[in-house]
Amino acid sequence: MRRGLVLLAFLAAGCGSLPAERSIRIDLPAPPAARPLSGDGLTLRMLRFTASGPLQERNLVYAEAGAPDDTRQAATIVWEAPPEVAASAYLAAALTGAGASVIGNGIPGVPNYVVSGVVQRFDLLGGATGTAIASLDVSISDAKSGQAWLTASYCAKAVTADRSLPAVQRAFQAAMAEIAAHLVADTAARHGGAAIAAPVPRGSRLSSC
Amino acid sequence: MRPDPVVEFWLGMGAIAAALAVALLLAFPPAWMDHRIGAVANFGNVSFLGEGSSVSGDGYVWGTVTKIEPVKGHYRVHMKLKPGLELAANQGLALEQANPLQPAYLTVVRQCKAVPGVALQAGCCPERLSAASPEGAERGLASCGRIPNLIDQAKDIGTVAKTRIDDIGKTVSALNAKLGPLMDKASATLDTSKATMTSAGITSARAQALLANDNVANLSKVLASTQATMDRVKTTSATIDDLLQNKKEQLDASITNLSNVLATTAATMPGVVDNLQKSAEDLRAITGQIRQEPTSLVRRRERSDPSFVDPAPEK
Numbered sequence: 414m415r416r417g418l419v420l421l422a423f424l425a426a427g428c429g430s431l432p433a434e435r436s437i438r439i440d441l442p443a444p445p446a447a448r449p450l451s452g453d454g455l456t457l458r459m460l461r462f463t464a465s466g467p468l469q470e471r472n473l474v475y476a477e478a479g480a481p482d483d484t485r486q487a488a489t490i491v492w493e494a495p496p497e498v499a500a501s502a503y504l505a506a507a508l509t510g511a512g513a514s515v516i517g518n519g520i521p522g523v524p525n526y527v528v529s530g531v532v533q534r535f536d537l538l539g540g541a542t543g544t545a546i547a548s549l550d551v552s553i554s555d556a557k558s559g560q561a562w563l564t565a566s567y568c569a570k571a572v573t574a575d576r577s578l579p580a581v582q583r584a585f586q587a588a589m590a591e592i593a594a595h596l597v598a599d600t601a602a603r604h605g606g607a608a609i610a611a612p613v614p615r616g617s618r619l620s621s622c
Numbered sequence: 623m624r625p626d627p628v629v630e631f632w633l634g635m636g637a638i639a640a641a642l643a644v645a646l647l648l649a650f651p652p653a654w655m656d657h658r659i660g661a662v663a664n665f666g667n668v669s670f671l672g673e674g675s676s677v678s679g680d681g682y683v684w685g686t687v688t689k690i691e692p693v694k695g696h697y698r699v700h701m702k703l704k705p706g707l708e709l710a711a712n713q714g715l716a717l718e719q720a721n722p723l724q725p726a727y728l729t730v731v732r733q734c735k736a737v738p739g740v741a742l743q744a745g746c747c748p749e750r751l752s753a754a755s756p757e758g759a760e761r762g763l764a765s766c767g768r769i770p771n772l773i774d775q776a777k778d779i780g781t782v783a784k785t786r787i788d789d790i791g792k793t794v795s796a797l798n799a800k801l802g803p804l805m806d807k808a809s810a811t812l813d814t815s816k817a818t819m820t821s822a823g824i825t826s827a828r829a830q831a832l833l834a835n836d837n838v839a840n841l842s843k844v845l846a847s848t849q850a851t852m853d854r855v856k857t858t859s860a861t862i863d864d865l866l867q868n869k870k871e872q873l874d875a876s877i878t879n880l881s882n883v884l885a886t887t888a889a890t891m892p893g894v895v896d897n898l899q900k901s902a903e904d905l906r907a908i909t910g911q912i913r914q915e916p917t918s919l920v921r922r923r924e925r926s927d928p929s930f931v932d933p934a935p936e937k
Contacts, residue, residue: 435934472925473928475928477928478930485925485926487926487928488927489927489934490927537928539928541930542930543930576932577932578931578932
């Protein structure tokens with residue numbers, strides 16, 4: 414009888430345990446065909462981006478459709494790297510792919526410019542499926558004088574194809590790709606001497622970001 | 623035979639009275655029963671010493687302080703001591719407060735050879751021995767000040783640091799005062815040399831003019847060259863003069879600034895020491911709170927998965 418009770422207790426504990434973590438990640442972009450930043454000796458130092466609140470943690474931040482302002486953290490869905498790390502790594506890869514020399518944070522080197530950024534949003538908004546929203550403030554400053562060289566805010570959205578986690582991952586990937594494309598274009602324009610007219614904010618579908 | 627109750631009552635009352643008398647005698651012995659010896663010693667500082675404070679030597683309590691009376695510039699400490707306490711010529715009483723939270727007491731110490739830079743050894747006089755004149759039947763005992771406790775030592779460190787910084791400030795000020803006239807003299811000397819050079823140049827020019835008329839070509843060239851050299855020297859002299867004048871102002875300003883910084887630092891040192899102490903106390907209090915309330919510092923966030931994403935498969 415006593416053995417039976419102990420077994421029952423173990424079974425109950427097993428039923429009540431939380432499911433295992435499910436990780437998602439932002440894959441680095443593939444090198445593009447065009448390299449608008451190559452050959453100009455543009456050397457950038459990429460600093461680790463910053464974030465505040467729940468975005469500093471690895472758990473996916475989301476909001477249900479009925480309460481878009483009530484941000485929550487997923488219990489089992491976690492980023493492999495925190496959004497601030499993933500975002501700076503993605504943009505560094507995008508700039509490198511475009512032909513710039515990017516020096517990673519902590520690696521020796523003398524850059525012309527320093528890239529820093531703040532992750533404003535990196536969350537999933539609920540609906541029939543989810544909508545991945547990425548919003549970043551990026552600042553590129555002169556390494557010697559410290560003066561701002563390019564300052565821009567980017568925001569992009571992408572709807573998930575279905576309710577699966579790979580779809581969520583692809584949606585964030587698409588949003589980041591859009592932001593990276595804008596950053597590369599703005600950097601190329603600025604480096605070519607063109608004045609960027611009011612680069613704040615940029616990105617598609619900004620009105621709903 | 624049964625005793626008389628009246629007699630029994632008075633016998634009982636007498637026993638109680640006798641016991642009371644004995645107790646009173648023990649508690650407040652009259653002068654003729656007190657075999658302790660009166661003594662007196664002088665101290666400049668009697669902080670935390672009071673009537674009843676003990677007088678000890680070699681780990682043995684010899685008596686207590688009975689009265690402290692302020693005399694001009696110092697205090698006369700009266701005490702009652704058991705017979706047998708004899709102080710050698712190199713011994714005296716010192717005021718000691720080993721624990722800052724407990725009252726001070728008097729202890730027998732000896733005069734030691736002071737070694738500069740070495741902390742006072744235990745059992746040694748903190749100051750010179752000073753004899754006290756006997757007063758009536760009271761013996762005069764030698765004393766040698768107050769043994770510094772932990773708080774005094776901490777204060778001393780702050781005072782020494784402040785004194786040293788003050789000294790540096792004074793040295794810099796003195797240097798500033800000496801350097802000013804020196805720079806003025808250097809400037810005046812350069813002015814004189816410049817004037818001399820100018821006058822030599824004029825003379826040279828005149829000689830050159832005279833000789834030019836006589837067509838002594840070579841000599842004229844030599845003199846022209848000499849004048850050019852002198853002009854260059856004059857220019858260099860003027861440049862050095864200007865440089866020194868400029869540097870003098872900068873140097874004066876720098877030294878004055880340095881002096882001000884050092885004076886400010888010296889003035890703020892005691893405050894810094896106080897703040898450090900307060901910070902340590904705050905830290906201790908915070909540590910205590912953390913120990914008592916560990917859960918209040920841990921931020922807990924309720925987490926649940928989104929309803930619009932496939933749930934995790936159950937294991």
